[in-house]
Amino acid sequence: MPEVKLDNLDRRILAALQRDGRLSNVQLSEEVGLSPSPCLRRVRLLEQSGIIRGYHAELDRGGVGLGLTVFVGIKVGQHDDEVDSAFRDAVADLPEVVSCYLLSGESDFLLQVVVPDLPAYERFLRGTLLKLPGITDIRSNFAISTVKRETGLSLAHLPGAAG
Amino acid sequence: MPEVKLDNLDRRILAALQRDGRLSNVQLSEEVGLSPSPCLRRVRLLEQSGIIRGYHAELDRGGVGLGLTVFVGIKVGQHDDEVDSAFRDAVADLPEVVSCYLLSGESDFLLQVVVPDLPAYERFLRGTLLKLPGITDIRSNFAISTVKRETGLSLAHLPGAAG
């Protein structure tokens, strides 16, 4: 990614588009205090530089029938490349897996899994997760409630942000 | 939320808008095989019903200087309402905390924390997290690499989805 340094105008644009990704350029320009044309130019630069990776609709999980979130810690036996990449490839193809990180510490991988309900999770666990290659331990942690879920990143508290 | 039943057209609209939240209505209508006006009407209904919660720009974390993701398991002493809600309120105000779930099992709360780097996390841990009320244990798991991060939910595999 090309190095880009963001000024306050850029940060305000990013904050606004994280909050509402469908703001019209006219609205956005008013919000950040520019006229439409330079505002649009900055947005295009942020897009081309890769700072803005895309725009996405956020759905209500319950509303589309995906009410249960489970965090799954998974240990794999040994980290030989073959088993490891087989596991990664498998995970990438599972629609129920929303995110997967390789972690230091406790478990090897942390998966966020989204399914309709508990029976669906049991099916997914038995029918899919437990059959993945190289796994030695699986620990399921059910989300009882969502205390906080941000769709965006806070830029205001970063070093370099003035005001 | 009003009960809404989604047909295949709705699901295709949702899939398209999750992938690209700034699709023009004309493009969207072509993609799902409708003319612009009924397509727009369906989108508005999905928005009003709450199925679509919003639209957001996705930023590159590294690009905005937030390269380190940490999953933090936190145990609180006892779940009396006062300590509990004090903790929740505190967490909600922390810009570094991207998400926080109340979990069954291992830890009480799971936080996803995003910071620039390891020194910044140390400052955040010492200066903020460890000072939160009622905490008895904190376990930090650093994301070494991101195996998968989806911005949207897969609807194709849900019961009721045809084709």
Add this chain to the structure above:
DNA sequence: TCATCATTGGCATTATATGCCAACACATAA
């Protein structure tokens, strides 16, 4: 077959995006 209801497609109007060019602001050097 016919009636009813919901959904669709096309059109006209209003609003928005986007490319172009001249003017402005800031930094550097004389």
Add this chain to the structure above:
DNA sequence: TTATGTGTTGGCATATAATGCCAATGATGA
């Protein structure tokens, strides 16, 4: 202080898109 160069801005004209309205179409049930 003045001159010069570089980058950014604002406004205008044109192309594109959004949106409301109405007649037409298709599905459902009697």
